Amino acid sequence: MSLYLDATRCMPTSRPPIWIMRQAGRYLPEYRAFREKYGFLDMIRTPEIATEITLQPIRRFGFDAAILFSDILTVADALGSDLNFVEGKGPVISNPVRTMADADQLSSSSLRERLDYVPQAIRLLKTQLGDTPLIGFAGAPFTVASYMVEGGSSKDLRIMKELIYSQPETMEQLMDQLVKATADYLNMQIEAGVDAIQIFDTWAGLLSYPEFQSLVIRPIRAILNRLRNPAGIPITLFAKGTSVFWKELSQLPVQVIGLDWQVDIGAMGQLMPADIALQGNMDPMMLYASHEILEAKVTHILKSMADRPGYIFNLGHGILPDVNPDQVQRVVQLVQQFKNERIHA
Numbered sequence: 001m002s003l004y005l006d007a008t009r010c011m012p013t014s015r016p017p018i019w020i021m022r023q024a025g026r027y028l029p030e031y032r033a034f035r036e037k038y039g040f041l042d043m044i045r046t047p048e049i050a051t052e053i054t055l056q057p058i059r060r061f062g063f064d065a066a067i068l069f070s071d072i073l074t075v076a077d078a079l080g081s082d083l084n085f086v087e088g089k090g091p092v093i094s095n096p097v098r099t100m101a102d103a104d105q106l107s108s109s110s111l112r113e114r115l116d117y118v119p120q121a122i123r124l125l126k127t128q129l130g131d132t133p134l135i136g137f138a139g140a141p142f143t144v145a146s147y148m149v150e151g152g153s154s155k156d157l158r159i160m161k162e163l164i165y166s167q168p169e170t171m172e173q174l175m176d177q178l179v180k181a182t183a184d185y186l187n188m189q190i191e192a193g194v195d196a197i198q199i200f201d202t203w204a205g206l207l208s209y210p211e212f213q214s215l216v217i218r219p220i221r222a223i224l225n226r227l228r229n230p231a232g233i234p235i236t237l238f239a240k241g242t243s244v245f246w247k248e249l250s251q252l253p254v255q256v257i258g259l260d261w262q263v264d265i266g267a268m269g270q271l272m273p274a275d276i277a278l279q280g281n282m283d284p285m286m287l288y289a290s291h292e293i294l295e296a297k298v299t300h301i302l303k304s305m306a307d308r309p310g311y312i313f314n315l316g317h318g319i320l321p322d323v324n325p326d327q328v329q330r331v332v333q334l335v336q337q338f339k340n341e342r343i344h345a
């Protein structure tokens, strides 16, 4: 029925499914054409545009799953962060959370209304996607909190870490609000009809072990406990830079773990419980390689996962804006032509 959904359930598939993180975005000329006319936030807040952008990479490449065109910072925005996307800088939040008073200012009372454009886009997409499953998503509390505290992107989370270590009560208050808001947000997406969920914890790899437990594992578990998921749609967790904690990740009630490019995915396939599917993990910068090298790298990953049911091809992080779409086409072809040994041997 769906290669992607079968793979999330560790059912054998004729070939691995493929989609890529940030598959709708600036590397596509058809995205840039829209972006010349509209601001990024206007695009994600307009269901018709969000639908069109979500569909662009499906039409062009025939990916096995679509991911809703949106952003993880919509939740911060709905809670009261003053969010803007600034050219060349990325997200900027002009009222960062630095004290308990700042955290108390946030409010989830109109979360549903403020995020209503998301279920609207999901419902519209479901009428147009046909058999292609739709992945909804949210940022994990730690990563979203990082932007809310730093006020934007940061390479070392210096301000966030100061808050964690100097004002643990403020941190806890912020994380509590984000756990509730994120669970509500994901429940809205499930109600609207998404076929799967992915949780992104992009900065989890910057934490030491105790904080990884308290700020990544514990809040994500709390969110999963709050989900109303009657159809049992699959949940993926992508927590970049955390394979060293693979055991803790594998004990969460998720169906799929997304791996970044650093880890040997074949070795991880041996370590992880057989009922957890794996997704990943080609270095996004491998898309700058020559044809021969690209083919060898893609084939190596495919072969290393060929006899493990429950594998989804993806990159180890989002695709970069200056990648040539022809390179993506090549990767898609290689994956589509690959035959899993178990079924075809």
Ligand code: CP3
Binding pocket: 020, 021, 022, 023, 024, 025, 026, 035, 040, 067, 068, 069, 070, 071, 072, 073, 085, 089, 090, 091, 137, 139, 143, 153, 200, 202, 317, 318
């Ligand atoms: O994957 C998809 O195609 C779905 C859409 C999606 C976007 N962002 C679109 C986007 C998803 C799932 C995200 C997640 C996201 N957003 C994450 C977690 C995953 C990751 O990449 O680590 C994070 C940390 C963000 C926050 C964010 N949004 C940043 C730091 C930036 C600026 C950096 C950059 O890449 O420009 C964004 C902007 C953003 N989100 C763009 C897109 C297509 C570019 C916007 C533009 O056109 O200017």
